[in-house]
Amino acid sequence: MKNASLILNVVLTIAVAILYYLHFKDQQPAGASVSAKPAEAKGRAIVYVNVDSLLTKYDFFKDTQKVLESKRFQLENELATKGRNLQNKVAFFQQRAPTMTQEQGRATEASLQKEQQDILAYRERAAQNLAAEEQTKNKQLYDQIYDYLKKVNAQxxxxxxxxYTKGGGILFADPAADQTKAILDGLNKEYQPKETKKK
Known part of the structure; x- marks a missing residue:
């Protein structure tokens, strides 16, 4: 009984294979021409630029970062100097407080509190100005890159x-579509004449 069932299954499998072959044999050339069409069709022209490389090697960005870092450093030094001066005044006040009248002590204390508030307000204004300047420079950076890409894309x-950035939204990028070097070279070439005119 088992042998009859096994023989029947083998015969049915062979019959299905023959029917499958006969059914798809005639349609194969049509299928081959259909699959050839996408190969002939031109795909969309998509390239990418490595943003990290662009930012670290674009002269405008490097120059901008140097200027902003210098301003941050100057601001930190200025605030540290003002803070030390205030601390010295507070220490001097604490030494002289026992010899002062109550009115003199209150006036000096109010003066020191006002100076502290002025330093905090100055730090806040300077930080806002620096952030606004950084935002302006970032907009200039974006505009320069966009304008250059628009001009180059005419060709x-x-x-x-x-x-493209590693860990960003694009999970894989074919190195053949990487246009970073060409775009970076072009951007730096355009930026250099602007810099020499300034000097």
Whole structure:
């Protein structure tokens, strides 16, 4: 009984394989031409730029970062100096407090509190100004990159130029589509004449 069932299964499997072959044998050339069409169709021109490399090697960005770092450093030094001066005044006040009248003590204390508030207000204003300047520089950076890509794309006709960063939204990028070096070279070439005119 088992042998009859096994023989029947083998015969049915062979019959299904023959029917499958006969059914798809005639349609194979049509399927081959359909699969050839996408190979002939031109895909969208998509390239990418490595944003990390662009930022670390673009001269405008490097120069901007140097200027902003210098301003941050100057601000920190200025605030540290003002803070030390205030601490010295407070220490001097504490030494002289026992010899002062109550009215003189209150006046000096109010003066020191006002100076402390002025330093805090100055730090806040300076930090806001520095943040606004950084935002302006970032906008200039974006505009320069966008304008350059727009100009270059008149010849290349890319549909998309993506910004790639490791760990960003693009999980994989084919190195053949990497245009970072070409775009970076072009941006630096355009930036250099602007810098020499300033000097």
């Amino acid at each position: 290349n006709k890319y549909e998309f130029v993506l910004g």
